[in-house]
Amino acid sequence: xxxxxxxxxxERRSAHGRRNRVSVVGVLGxxxxxxxxxxxxxxxxxxxxxxxxxxxxxxxAASERSSEWLEQARETQGETxxxxxxxxxxxxxxxxxxxxGDPFAVMYVPRFGEDSQRNIAEGYxxxxxxxxxxxxxxxxxxQMPGEVGNFAIAAHRSAYGGGMHEIEQLQLGDAIYxxxxxxxxxxxxxxxxxxxxxxxxVLAPVPHHPELAAADRIVTLTSxxxxxxxxxxxxxxxxxxxxxxxxxxxxxxxxxxxxxxGN
Amino acid sequence: xxxALWRILPGPVWLRIILVxxxxxxxxxxxxxxxxxxxxxxLNPINVTVE
Numbered sequence: 001x002x003x004x005x006x007x008x009x010x011e012r013r014s015a016h017g018r019r020n021r022v023s024v025v026g027v028l029g030x031x032x033x034x035x036x037x038x039x040x041x042x043x044x045x046x047x048x049x050x051x052x053x054x055x056x057x058x059x060x061a062a063s064e065r066s067s068e069w070l071e072q073a074r075e076t077q078g079e080t081x082x083x084x085x086x087x088x089x090x091x092x093x094x095x096x097x098x099x100x101g102d103p104f105a106v107m108y109v110p111r112f113g114e115d116s117q118r119n120i121a122e123g124y125x126x127x128x129x130x131x132x133x134x135x136x137x138x139x140x141x142x143q144m145p146g147e148v149g150n151f152a153i154a155a156h157r158s159a160y161g162g163g164m165h166e167i168e169q170l171q172l173g174d175a176i177y178x179x180x181x182x183x184x185x186x187x188x189x190x191x192x193x194x195x196x197x198x199x200x201x202v203l204a205p206v207p208h209h210p211e212l213a214a215a216d217r218i219v220t221l222t223s224x225x226x227x228x229x230x231x232x233x234x235x236x237x238x239x240x241x242x243x244x245x246x247x248x249x250x251x252x253x254x255x256x257x258x259x260x261x262g263n
Numbered sequence: 264x265x266x267a268l269w270r271i272l273p274g275p276v277w278l279r280i281i282l283v284x285x286x287x288x289x290x291x292x293x294x295x296x297x298x299x300x301x302x303x304x305x306l307n308p309i310n311v312t313v314e
Contacts, residue, residue: 022264022267026264027264030264030265031264038294041291041294041299042294042299042302045294045295045299046299046303049295050299050300050303124312124314126308129311129312130308137312139312154311154312154313155311156309156311157311159309160309164311195313197310197312197313197314198313198314199313200313200314202313203313222311222312222313223311224309224310224311230309230310230311233311233312233313235313
């Protein structure tokens with residue numbers, strides 16, 4: 001055993017030498033591993049970290065606008081709201097010509113979860129959809145909230161605050177609340193459709209029938225499908241159920257939630 | 264590459280571990296704050312609209 005000692009030491013030394021030497025393959029391997037980790041980290045940043053930050057900022061921006069409108073309605077009407085009539089009549093339609101990026105409404109869908117309220121702005125560019133205080137875009141050529149025809153909007157399904165992250169969770173009759181400076185429009189979810197990204201007919205006043213004149217007041221939500229992909233679009237239609245002016249406050253079902261937005 | 268980094272770091276093993284953790288934390292912070300937002304801007308945008 002004693003004669004094998006120097007040999008063993010030599011082997012150990014050479015093994016150590018090999019480890020110390022920087023080999024091309026070794027560095028390449030480490031670079032590839034690093035690249036893999038970086039890509040995973042980027043996905044984590046985009047789909048979780050940045051998404052959560054943007055979602056928080058978008059919903060608090062929407063809360064702020066909603067509270068401002070409520071405050072304004074309260075100021076003009078006085079502290080005690082007038083007794084509610086049985087019917088508020090035809091919904092008021094905002095005739096203002098909004099420029100690209102101008103926010104004019106707040107969307108709140110209880111099914112999308114707490115803090116899912118988002119500002120709706122004119123236009124569907126990245127300046128609206130990827131914005132830290134907007135998030136939902138209105139297709140400019142479509143109708144306005146409460147108007148006869150199609151109020152069509154778009155938002156991200158995942159990342160950038162994901163204004164329509166839970167869109168596939170909608171169930172028949174779920175409320176889609178749209179608040180404007182004039183009041184609250186309550187739409188009820190009707191049905192889904194899955195289409196290719198080129199199917200612009202879903203935005204027609206009567207979806208898929210651009211030649212027909214509209215009689216109904218509907219809302220159309222568009223987002224990407226499947227989740228984490230942009231291969232298709234998921235379309236959710238809703239029908240206007242009721243309207244109430246801002247002075248009447250938020251619809252009774254969400255009054256408590258809306259009250260917390262002002263804090 | 265990373266082996267060389269480990270050897271360059273001074274001190275006993277526990278100190279090296281702390282230094283490595285600090286370096287990793289700094290790298291993650293720089294990535295999340297500056298690198299990833301920049302990369303996000305040059306990647307193809309995620310389209311969600313019909314057009």
